[in-house]
Amino acid sequence: MSKVLIVEDEPKLAELMAAYLEQAGYEHHHLERGDIVVDYVKHNQVDLMLLDLMLPGLDGVEICKQVRQFSAIPIIMVTAKAEEIDRLIGLEMGADDYVCKPFSPREIVARVKANLRRVELDQVEAPRAEGFELDADRLRATYKGELIDLTTVEFQLLQLLIKEPGRVFGRDLIMKSIYSDSRVVSDRTIDSHIKKLRKKIAAVAPELNVIHSVYGAGYRFENND
Numbered sequence: 001m002s003k004v005l006i007v008e009d010e011p012k013l014a015e016l017m018a019a020y021l022e023q024a025g026y027e028h029h030h031l032e033r034g035d036i037v038v039d040y041v042k043h044n045q046v047d048l049m050l051l052d053l054m055l056p057g058l059d060g061v062e063i064c065k066q067v068r069q070f071s072a073i074p075i076i077m078v079t080a081k082a083e084e085i086d087r088l089i090g091l092e093m094g095a096d097d098y099v100c101k102p103f104s105p106r107e108i109v110a111r112v113k114a115n116l117r118r119v120e121l122d123q124v125e126a127p128r129a130e131g132f133e134l135d136a137d138r139l140r141a142t143y144k145g146e147l148i149d150l151t152t153v154e155f156q157l158l159q160l161l162i163k164e165p166g167r168v169f170g171r172d173l174i175m176k177s178i179y180s181d182s183r184v185v186s187d188r189t190i191d192s193h194i195k196k197l198r199k200k201i202a203a204v205a206p207e208l209n210v211i212h213s214v215y216g217a218g219y220r221f222e223n224n225d
Helices: 011-023 034-043 060-067 084-091 105-124 152-163 171-178 187-204
Strands: 003-007 027-031 048-052 075-079 097-100 132-135 140-143 146-148 211-214 218-221
Touching: 003 011, 003 034, 011 027, 011 105, 027 034, 034 048, 034 060, 048 060, 048 105, 060 075, 075 105, 097 105, 132 152, 146 187, 152 171, 152 187, 152 218, 171 187, 171 218, 187 211
Parallel strands: 003 027, 003 048, 048 075, 075 097
Antiparallel strands: 132 140, 140 146, 211 218
16 A cells, blocks of 8 residues: 655644545554654655645754755645746756645546556556666666766656657656656757756766657657767
């Protein structure tokens, strides 16, 4: 049974989310303060986290950044400030999804199901390519044993491309695959991630040329060397 960590400083809201999650068959645990979350995740089973943005002790953005240093569990940010969404996405701090208050508890359950399902699908078909090893649990990518220092988004991008060598991924498909809401991401953002990913791969293997641009179509992963 999957376990959801609810990080929320409004007790009534946390109780409501917990009731709906329990009805849907999920275990849950509730924390009210931000400064105890990282330690809890390190020492307990957590399959997904519902993380409020504004918390006493430590805010949701900083919690997300710290958790991403050692875990790839799905994180759904919860915020009462709609204007925060662009900033959250822009920071690329590692959240997988977000919901805005007020929200329907059924929407929370639907988001939880969707994100856990995505993790299950990723685990069923682990990406493979000669020399590359990707560890989704630790967000760790290596080439011939050399660590490639990637951000969460860069890791997800490499994971997407490497799953199907030779397939051309359009920018729209990339946006839908690595972002929950493609409306807040531009084509230039994807191009920027590709540029940085190429640079980081080149840092450990200068001779390697695996991410190719397909004019007017998108990008593909293929080792032509």
